[in-house]
Amino acid sequence: VDAPDRRGTPLHRPGAEGYEDAVDSVDDDRLVLGDLLNHVLDKGVVLTGDVTISVADIDLIRVGLSVVISSVETMEQRGHAWGKVVEAPTGSARPVSDADLPILPPGNAG
């Protein structure tokens, strides 16, 4: 488990920035963003008790996950096969809100 030669083992195919899968890649910024938010905002080690997750942040996590689901459904409707993820994202400087993200079916947001 601790073999030193594992350090730096390449994980990425060139140009894919880590978002890829068993089949191949497709572009979907929302999907990447949703998955990213889900990992970065909701998980990871917490060293300080000062991390206050506000109600808005919790909504954000939930929205992030919902984005993943709805993006996948959109992909499906566009005829993409399953088992696909995703190209690297582009940016927006605004705070994430529902307005940035796909319309969720009523009742599925809460």
Next chain:
Amino acid sequence: MRTYLYCLLATPADDVPAALRGVGGGAVRAIAHGPVTAWVSTVGSDTPPPTPDNARAHDRVVRAALARATPLPARFGQLFESDDALRALLAARGPSLVAALRRVEGGCEMTVRVLLGAAPPTARDAGPLPRSGREYLARVRARQNAARAARQEADFLHGRLRQAVEGLIRDESRAESTPAAYSLSVSHLVAREDVPRYRLALRALQDREPALRLMVSGPWAPYSFADPSGG
């Protein structure tokens, strides 16, 4: 000015890429305390807002760390008054952090999502208000039945996933499912060298069962396996 934390690594880990910039554009630097090294940058005094750019900047630094050795990724938004304040925490929690680093060493996280057949109805889906107590209770029961069915389907799919990746994972973490996300979401801790085989195993599962609505993302830093008290 305060110190923003991205991830922890086993010392030595002071080879931060020179051009690496963090949240708000600050240069990323390493703070070592004994066996644990933190990658940080200096930010203003307020917690950075969780914008898409900031979340990506956070993960970009974590990813740069992952490219050299597996880090313990930090949750977004942790600020310390000073480098010394962070050092004091690293000192206080050193042994548990070392153990947590050891658990993820040489690994990375892959996340699988499987969509369930249908979204369980929620209270707001029900349409007009129930006209009687009996109708209300019938709706509650229908919701509970649907939620139970979704749980059973998720459990079943979880079993299929487990079979498919057996021998290729070191740990797993299943996310709580909510009515808002009618999916099974499982993160796996996978040894770096097993990632191609892991992908092939899931592809084989998808080929065997084309109706399965399966999606894989990764490799991530082990966000879901970074809790020092876990595992």
